[in-house]
Amino acid sequence: MERLAIMGVGSLGTILGAHIAQSGREIDLIDVNREHVDALKKNGARVIGQKEMLVPVNALTPDEMEGIYDLVFYMTKQTYNEAAFAQLKPHVGEKTIICTLQNGLPEIAVAEAFGENRTMGAPVGWGATWVEPGVSRLTTEVQDMFFTLGTVNGEITPEVYEIKEILECMCPVEISTNLMxxxxxxxxxxxxxxxxxxxxxxxxxxxxxxxxxxxxxxxxxxxxxxxxxxxxxxxxxxxxxxxxxxxxxxxxxxxxxxxxxxxxxxxxxxxxxxxxxxxxxxxxxxxxxxxxxxxxxxxxxxxxxxxxxxxxxxxxxxxxxxxxxxxxxxxxxxxx
Incomplete structure (x- = not known):
């Protein structure tokens, strides 16, 4: 997976994006908040709190997206799903994976929009607080952070292991056959x-x-x-x-x-x-x-x-x- 994106770069997405970018991978941080995007472009993604980081990132608004992504970490709040799905669909190809990190039971809506076979979920085992444009506070101690990753039907595919490797640039990842x-x-x-x-x-x-x-x-x-x-x-x-x-x-x-x-x-x-x-x-x-x-x-x-x-x-x-x-x-x- 070469073309990566985070859709919805709030407090959590800013921190995840900083870690992935720091690992050397290219990733687009996409958000509708122009002030936040401008701050990320100008200053980089800054993480404070339990960890201190300042990482240059590639940030953009949805109208600036180009081409097809291989993997999208979908972190938009579910209140904005309808608009975000419409913005994302032109950039989703036959093999694109949408991995939702939203709260609740988001896989249902994502699977309906993009197909169950392309939907994965990664419940987040850490917390963050928005501070200001370009800055998020990590509130969970580093040793207590984790992700859990799986597919809707419980199948463990090769793509699961690829996504696991990407997320592990931030913290440990557990794979599960019981995502629901x-x-x-x-x-x-x-x-x-x-x-x-x-x-x-x-x-x-x-x-x-x-x-x-x-x-x-x-x-x-x-x-x-x-x-x-x-x-x-x-x-x-x-x-x-x-x-x-x-x-x-x-x-x-x-x-x-x-x-x-x-x-x-x-x-x-x-x-x-x-x-x-x-x-x-x-x-x-x-x-x-x-x-x-x-x-x-x-x-x-x-x-x-x-x-x-x-x-x-x-x-x-x-x-x-x-x-x-x-x-x-x-x-x-x-x-x-």
């Missing part, structure tokens, strides 16, 4: 800490430090587990951590054990600010429908109640519409 199970595990990660912290306008660590917000988070996670089981999905262990078993509970002793597991696994991510909250802070709509909303929608399909995820979606929608502010006092709206 991995996605549900990642969905649980996002629905809990990202969803709840977005509704409360805070960092992940702030949710963990408050007893009530932590109880809300655990119920959100419990609903994810119940829904995935009803849908016949077995959450795949991520980085050796079995969400389905470690985070489930049925009484107070088991809930306390699950709480310990949450605290252990999310310890490296306490300073993370959810990308959904970053969007709200910028006055944009966020991906709540593609995260907690997926849990609610799938729950309705399989007759599994999801009242806590419903409340998270409701609060975030009200923040988007200006009816509420993104502040910790929204915790009063939850009943546990």
């Amino acid at each position: 199970g991995l996605r549900w595990g990642k969905l649980l990660m996002n629905a809990t800490f990202s969803g709840v912290s977005t509704a409360l306008g805070c960092k992940f660590g702030d949710v963990m430090e408050n007893d009530k917000s932590f109880r809300v988070l655990q119920v959100v996670g419990k609903e994810c587990i119940d829904v995935s089981r009803a849908a016949g999905i077995r959450m795949e262990p991520s980085h050796g951590f079995d969400f389905d078993q470690r985070l489930d509970y049925w009484d107070e002793p088991s809930r306390l054990e699950a709480e310990k597991a949450y605290r252990f696994f999310w310890r490296p991510h306490l300073e993370l600010v959810a990308s959904m909250l970053q969007d709200l802070q910028k006055g944009r709509k966020c991906e709540i429908d593609a995260i907690n909303g997926v849990v609610c929608e799938t729950g309705r399909k399989f007759n599994v109640p999801t009242p806590m995820n419903d409340k998270v979606v409701e609060i975030v929608k009200k923040i988007e519409n200006g009816e509420l502010k993104y502040e910790f006092s929204n915790l009063d709206l939850f009943e546990v």
Whole structure:
């Protein structure tokens, strides 16, 4: 694979692009934010936080794309899928692979647009925060970073190993034959800490430090587990951590054990600010429908109640519409 691109160069894409470019590979960093693209062109991609990097990169806007790409790491927010797919399609050939690194269950939409045989997924096991045009903060400690990579149907193709090698210029990559199970595990990660912290306008660590917000988070996670089981999905262990078993509970002793597991696994991510909250802070709509909303929608399909995820979606929608502010006092709206 020679012609590489990242479509949607936000906080995560900037950091991934910096690592791939630093490895010596040519890659186009594509984004609609002209100010960000100009900063990347002029100054390079700057990474701060858990790692310090400044790497020259080739950045461009979608209208500046040329030719066919062999591999596109698709990182555009799902709220912009329709427009981004239209921009990308002229640059997708018969053998182009689209590897989505989005949140939620993005492979469904990508496969519908480009074909299941060309769709791969790489759930991201690290976090980042947007700082300013051209600059992103890595919030996960380097030794705790990872990707997991797979295909929609579970087949391990030669292309999987090529993409693995590319991503490994940044951090370790695990290959899985159960991508959908991995996605549900990642969905649980996002629905809990990202969803709840977005509704409360805070960092992940702030949710963990408050007893009530932590109880809300655990119920959100419990609903994810119940829904995935009803849908016949077995959450795949991520980085050796079995969400389905470690985070489930049925009484107070088991809930306390699950709480310990949450605290252990999310310890490296306490300073993370959810990308959904970053969007709200910028006055944009966020991906709540593609995260907690997926849990609610799938729950309705399989007759599994999801009242806590419903409340998270409701609060975030009200923040988007200006009816509420993104502040910790929204915790009063939850009943546990």
